[in-house]
Amino acid sequence: MPSLSLLEQSLITGVLTGGLYGLLALGLSMSWGLLRLVNLGHFAIALLGAYITWWLGTAYGVAPWLAGAIIVVAFFIYGVALHWVFMRFAVTEMASMLITFALAVIVESTLQFIWTADFRRYETPWGSESWIVGSLYVPKLNLMAFLVACLLAGGTWAWLRYTYVGRALRACAEDAPIAIAYGINHRRLSFILSGLCAAYAGVAGVFIALVATLAPSQIWSWVGVVFAVVIIGRLGNPVGALAGGILIGVCEALTMAVINPSWAALVSFSVLIALLLFKPRWV
Amino acid sequence: MLLEVRDIAVGYGGAPAISDVSVDVGEAEIVSVIGPNGAGKSTLINAIAGLLRWQSGAIHFGGVDLSAVAPHKVCSEGIALVPEGRRLFPGMSVEDNLDIGCYRREARRLRARGFERAYTLFPVLAERRQQLAGTLSGGQQQMVAIARALMSQPRLLLLDEPSLGLAPSIVGEMFRVIQMIQQEGMAILLVEQNVGQAMEIADRAYVLEEGHIVATGKPQVLLAQSRIREAYLGL
Incomplete structure (x- = not known):
């Protein structure tokens, strides 16, 4: 039995x-739940964002926060453009999964082509800094990622719940033609939302660069876990996505400590299956 | 006339669901369109509301040519739809549903007055303002659907089968409310299978069969024709 x-x-x-999982899940959950598009490319562009952060930082000395600002703006534009393609070709939910899967493969290959398959590590002065609380270490960058995830999830939740635009987005997800009949410009709102989802991926990417080791194939290591997180947190529910992320993160970490690190990969889907089977009231 | 529908044809790819349909609605007038299932009543209403495009003919509202108005701008002209089967946003609260009603800018300014009017008209909704719309009874959902439409401060209310699936006692109340709304000065276009009630409150009526208007006039005149009385009231 491991020590306390x-x-x-x-x-x-x-x-x-879990905060990082939540950050990654946020954009996926929003586009799946509110736009009915399953964006597998989300993971790929998050990793692309991480590579850009690392590259700007190591090659040009651009600070991560500045890289983050550039990425957020650029990815927002990408998100809008991607949605234009989806609208132009009237892409369905299922087709969106296939198309964005292809997109992820393309991004992976591109990353590999430019920066090779070698592992990359972004060394920053604060990378190894931690707060020490009693006998426990709290790494500062991970804590910051967690806080940003909380801020974004909470902010998005409040935006959806208390603003006209947020309510309009939820209404469009439930019955778009009627929402349009009440004056909602569904087209414009979905462009904004798609841009936001991509920008969220960018934010996640910046933190991935700061706390993780990068390799192009990492795109796929996130897919399973974050999919489970999105479903546990309920589609289109930002706070749920964060809560789901924390739940999976904690279960994984405890499994590694108590049983065996190699068992961690089993956790996310086991938790998902258990929750779907027993359906506790809070899910 | 406030609303002038002239010879419109609407199809869903194949043969038109309605063709050569002309309907007028004046200010503060209740106009009923009756007809059997599948005659094209909902198609007509949805075209006016901007949900469907028409292939020929014209719709003018308050002098504005609606063919030049984008679907999401139709409600800004002053047209509000109470769709068939209510089509609320079931996962949203009663209050959120009403807030969607006053989404358009001009209506947003009158939000407080809109809520007051909605809750005066339907006091039960005030008690349930935080409840999810999908969990309400059929009658209450119909109240939300009408209240949502009124929140947009329309000049013309389009009602598509408001009595569908409701208990008889509630149907009576619904028609009383519709008359009250008209007395405030609103124009109403009502599509109904409940012919008795729809004819009772209407100022004028149209009979729509197989996509065509086959008769029009005052309700009492139409019901004096034995063919219409037999077909729709079974008398």
């Missing part, structure tokens, strides 16, 4: 990792 402090440390690591 190991369990506590795992718990902290799990919560913080």
Whole structure:
């Protein structure tokens, strides 16, 4: 049986990792739930964002926050353009999955072509800094990723719930023709939302660059976990996405500590299946 | 006339669902369109509301040619739809549903007055303002659908089968409310299978069969024709 402090440390690591899962899940959950588009390319462009952050930082000395600002703007434009393509060809939910899968493969190959398949590590002065609370380590960058995830999830939730535009987006997801009949410009709103989802992927990418080791094939290691997170958190529910991320993160970390690190990969889908089977009331 | 529909044809790819249909609605007038299932009543209403495009003919509202108006701008002209089967946003609260009603800018300014009017008309909705619309009874959902339309401060209310699937006692109340709304000065275009009630409150009526208007006039005049009385009231 592992020691109490190991369990506590795992718990902290799990919560913080969960924040990153939540950050990645946010954009996917929103586009799936509110636009009915399953964007597998989301993972790819998040990793692209991570590579750009690393590249701008190491080759040109661009600070991560500045790289982040550039990425967010550029990715927003990309998101709008992607949605234009989806609208232009009237892409359905199922087809969107296939198209964006192809997109992910293209991005992966491009990353490999430009920066090779070697592992890349973005060394920053704060990379190894931690706060020490008692006997526990809280890495600063991971904590920041977690806080940003909370901020974005909470902000998006409030936006959807309390603003006219947010309510309009939910109305469009439930019955678009009627929403349009009440004056909602569904087209314009869906462009904005698609842009936002891509921008969220960019934010996640910046933090992935800061806390993880990069390799092009990493795109696929996120897919399973984050899909489970999105479904556990309910489609289109930003706070749910974060909560789902934390749940999976904690379960993984505890599994690694208590059983065996190699079992962690089993956790996300086991939790998802268990939740779908037993349907507790809070899901 | 406030609304002038002239010889429109609307199709869904194949043969037109309605053709050569002309309907007028004046200010503060209740006009009923009756006809059997599948005659094209909903098609007519949805075309006016901007949900469907018409292939020929013209629709003018308050002098504005609606063919030049984008679907999401139709409600800004002052047309509000109460669709068949209510089509609320089921996962949203009653209040959120009404807020969608006053989404357009001009209506947003009158939001407080709109809510007051909605809750005066339907006091039960005030008690349930936080409840999800999908969990309400059929009658209450119909109230939300009408209240949502009124929130947009329309000049013309389009009602598509408001009595469909409701208990008889509630149907009576619904028609009373429709008359109250008209007395405030609103024009109403009503499509109904409940011919008895629809004819009772109408100022004028049209009979739509197989996509064509086959008769028009005052309700009492139409019901005096034995063919119409037999076909729609079974008398």
